[in-house]
């Protein structure tokens with residue numbers, strides 16, 4: 780196990796279903812972050828393939844590309860119902876039930892945007908990501924420095940931006956059969972106080988990308 784029990788704790792330890800019960804039709808990161816993410820997706824995803832957008836909402840940040848199927852997942856059905864990119868979706872709390880109701884080797888890509896910090900059992904969830912990916916399939920985990928602080932696990936809250944990259948790399952490393960992750964970083968050039976004020980272009984961008992190698 781890569782996390783100690785205390786590192787999995789959230790300040791708000793009520794069931795996550797409660798926190799996400801009401802829809803939030805917002806974007807959680809700024810336009811520059813979203814553009815960088817869409818560019819990564821354009822580069823790494825292939826047309827007419829099967830995508831699993833896990834921990835999704837009403838937006839998937841996918842490029843204008845035709846996919847064979849986009850499966851969505853999250854905790855709020857209203858948000859997912861409004862997402863125009865999803866062909867189908869399901870609601871499931873990964874901290875209660877990490878096993879995905881999806882077949883083995885069924886997806887070419889798994890994407891997870893600004894949500895990995897809420898996963899309490901990443902070993903189990905990343906094992907599921909591996910299981911549902913086809914050999915050669917890609918997993919793209921992106922994040923910034925924003926979060927619902929009370930819902931992020933302690934290992935994330937207490938970490939630096941650099942240590943969070945290492946944490947996500949260790950999640951991949953906990954499952955045999957992933958390639959060595961590639962890390963894509965666009966640090967903010969904005970002074971810290973402007974980032975904190977939410978100035979546009981201020982959100983740092985991180986993506987950790989790994990392939991199912993076996």
Ligand SMILES: C[S@@+](CC[C@H](N)C(=O)[O-])C[C@H]1O[C@@H](n2cnc3c(N)ncnc32)[C@H](O)[C@@H]1O
Nearest residue numbers: 795807834835836853854872873874892894897
């Ligand atoms: C900050 S939002 C990001 C949503 C979306 N990926 C985006 O880019 O806008 C975090 C998402 O993680 C999902 N989430 C949080 N905790 C979860 C849990 N325990 N199980 C499943 N999904 C969860 C919620 O549905 C929520 O939409």
